Amino acid sequence: MENYDVIIVGGGPAGATLARLLPPQLRVLLLCDDRRDKPCGGLLAPDAQKALARFDLTLPKELLVDPQIFAVRTIDLVSRQQRYYQRMYLNVDRAKFDRWLLSMASSHAEIRHVRCRSVERREGGGFLVAFPGAGGSLETVSAPLLVGADGADSLVRRSLFGPARTRRYTAIQQWFPLAEGNPFYSCVFDPATSPCCSWSICKDDFFIFGGAFPPRGSRAAFEAQKKRLADFLRMDLGRPVKTEACQVLRPSRPASFCLGDGGAYLIGEAAGLISPSSLEGISSALSSAAALAASLERSRPLAAYRRATRRLRWRLLAKNLKCPFMYNPLLRRLVLKSGLTSISVREQRG
Numbered sequence: 001m002e003n004y005d006v007i008i009v010g011g012g013p014a015g016a017t018l019a020r021l022l023p024p025q026l027r028v029l030l031l032c033d034d035r036r037d038k039p040c041g042g043l044l045a046p047d048a049q050k051a052l053a054r055f056d057l058t059l060p061k062e063l064l065v066d067p068q069i070f071a072v073r074t075i076d077l078v079s080r081q082q083r084y085y086q087r088m089y090l091n092v093d094r095a096k097f098d099r100w101l102l103s104m105a106s107s108h109a110e111i112r113h114v115r116c117r118s119v120e121r122r123e124g125g126g127f128l129v130a131f132p133g134a135g136g137s138l139e140t141v142s143a144p145l146l147v148g149a150d151g152a153d154s155l156v157r158r159s160l161f162g163p164a165r166t167r168r169y170t171a172i173q174q175w176f177p178l179a180e181g182n183p184f185y186s187c188v189f190d191p192a193t194s195p196c197c198s199w200s201i202c203k204d205d206f207f208i209f210g211g212a213f214p215p216r217g218s219r220a221a222f223e224a225q226k227k228r229l230a231d232f233l234r235m236d237l238g239r240p241v242k243t244e245a246c247q248v249l250r251p252s253r254p255a256s257f258c259l260g261d262g263g264a265y266l267i268g269e270a271a272g273l274i275s276p277s278s279l280e281g282i283s284s285a286l287s288s289a290a291a292l293a294a295s296l297e298r299s300r301p302l303a304a305y306r307r308a309t310r311r312l313r314w315r316l317l318a319k320n321l322k323c324p325f326m327y328n329p330l331l332r333r334l335v336l337k338s339g340l341t342s343i344s345v346r347e348q349r350g
């Protein structure tokens with residue numbers, strides 16, 4: 001059986017960043033199931049841009065998609081109000097972004113493009129990790145340190161620490177061929193179909209509509225909301241060319257986060273680190289990976305990791321204070337009516 005110093009499960013922004021930042025003398029194995037692209041808006045918020053700046057990384061222009069955006073159109077489908085707010089996001093191709101981060105990790109870690117099947121604590125310490133090997137049979141490897149960077153539905157978290165103790169939604173996104181009249185970025189609220197939010201965004205030749213819905217009946221709620229949005233916009237979205245779905249978390253209290261214990265650590269969304277207001281999670285994935293990489297060099301890594309992520313965790317919880325103004329229908333109606341911090345947009349003529 002092969003032994004490693006560290007095994008990382010998941011090669012998204014969190015796992016790829018951790019692998020890149022670990023000391024080169026460590027023998028690192030990164031398991032990444034990349035058969036399907038991560039469903040995502042692919043917007044790099046200012047916090048994610050700052051995290052990349054801290055790594056002294058610049059973004060190759062091939063990762064950008066058309067168009068770049070300056071405002072979000074916020075739509076309330078129940079009150080039929082809408083406002084525009086300035087946003088400073090970068091619109092990127094999420095699959096290319098992940099591959100770019102992973103390519104920088106390849107000289108630091110052995111990368112296997114497989115789905116991890118099981119993880120377990122080993123008697124006497126360390127971990128056993130199983131995944132499909134060369135001939136299709138299960139291969140088992142071991143390491144004293146295990147990191148779950150495997151996203152919202154983390155196998156590492158479920159296997160070692162139980163189910164996520166936080167609100168969980170099913171995010172569904174559909175891609176449509178771009179038609180005239182739909183290149184805009186919107187944030188959609190529709191309490192008739194979801195207590196969370198939805199969005200639309202254009203990427204090169206595609207228009208994407210997606211949203212987060214309570215797991216039970218999520219597909220029906222998505223379809224109902226899509227129809228309500230199309231009616232509101234008086235727009236025919238056409239036939240989708242791709243439908244994708246995954247789980248998304250919304251932390252609401254300190255127990256929503258799980259950083260790990262006993263030699264197993266969680267980073268990124270596996271640890272519950274995502275904004276409960278905007279569902280922005282790339283910045284937390286990058287910064288928690290950097291925090292763990294630095295903490296593993298300390299004598300008490302878990303305590304150091306807790307300290308290093310304390311501000312991040314409080315900042316994410318503090319975003320819950322903003323939520324009533326976004327998600328409570330009455331307060332949202334008042335905010336939209338007041339026009340506070342909104343910008344007025346002159347529609348283009350003909």
Ligand SMILES: Cc1cc2nc3c(=O)[nH]c(=O)nc-3n(C[C@H](O)[C@H](O)[C@H](O)COP(=O)(O)OP(=O)(O)OC[C@H]3O[C@@H](n4cnc5c(N)ncnc54)[C@H](O)[C@@H]3O)c2cc1C
Pocket residue numbers: 009010011012013014015031032033034035038039040041042043044045048114115116117149150151152154155171172173210246247248267268269270273274279280281282283285
């Ligand atoms: C629909 C949607 C839209 C979003 N839009 C945005 C946005 O515009 N901007 C933003 O900042 N955030 C956005 N987020 C949040 C953001 O996508 C996540 O918070 C972020 O990707 C978390 O990064 P991560 O590396 O922790 O996990 P992930 O990006 O989920 O990466 C986990 C990786 O692990 C792999 N994996 C999972 N299980 C296994 C396994 N058993 N074995 C091997 N590999 C495994 C997965 O295939 C994946 O490659 C969005 C989320 C959703 C659901």
